Amino acid sequence: MRLNAMSIRLLTLSGVLLFLTACGDSQREANLLVGQEIVKQNCKVCHAQGINGAPIIGNSKMWSSRIGKGRDALVSNAITGNGLMPPKGGKSALTDAEIDLAVGYMLSQINSQ
Numbered sequence: 242m243r244l245n246a247m248s249i250r251l252l253t254l255s256g257v258l259l260f261l262t263a264c265g266d267s268q269r270e271a272n273l274l275v276g277q278e279i280v281k282q283n284c285k286v287c288h289a290q291g292i293n294g295a296p297i298i299g300n301s302k303m304w305s306s307r308i309g310k311g312r313d314a315l316v317s318n319a320i321t322g323n324g325l326m327p328p329k330g331g332k333s334a335l336t337d338a339e340i341d342l343a344v345g346y347m348l349s350q351i352n353s354q
């Protein structure tokens with residue numbers, strides 16, 4: 242059920258993405274929108290409040306020690322798991338590309354501060 246609801250939301254977002262592209266908005270913005278939705282549904286449960294030390298979204302202090310690893314390493318750790326971070330946040334149905342979009346959104350929230 243959950244997965245189906247998510248698929249429907251992602252399909253809706255694909256529509257939004259096409260709309261944004263048609264309006265001339267950047268692919269980056271569209272990716273962030275999809276990433277935000279993936280995070281909301283799969284990652285916020287830990288990353289909103291810092292459960293088990295999960296770096297809180299938008300908290301640049303908590304991310305500062307991690308950013309140095311580089312985006313690729315962070316994405317790869319989110320996929321395979323790292324310490325108390327379970328592989329794909331425990332949502333094995335998420336694709337690697339979806340994790341990439343989710344991490345992209347998380348990182349965008351630090352840079353915008």
Ligand code: HEC
Nearest residue numbers: 283284287293294295307315318319324325326330343344
């Ligand atoms: C069950 C709780 C939980 C969920 C759900 C979760 N995370 Fe995490 N995450 C953690 C914890 C805890 C850490 C810190 C791990 C450590 O360094 O010990 C972490 C760390 C990370 C890091 C930093 C990795 C690094 O190398 O420093 C990234 C990126 C990340 N999570 C992305 C995600 C994404 C994307 C999702 C959703 C698909 C997600 N997480 C869902 C608990 C969670």
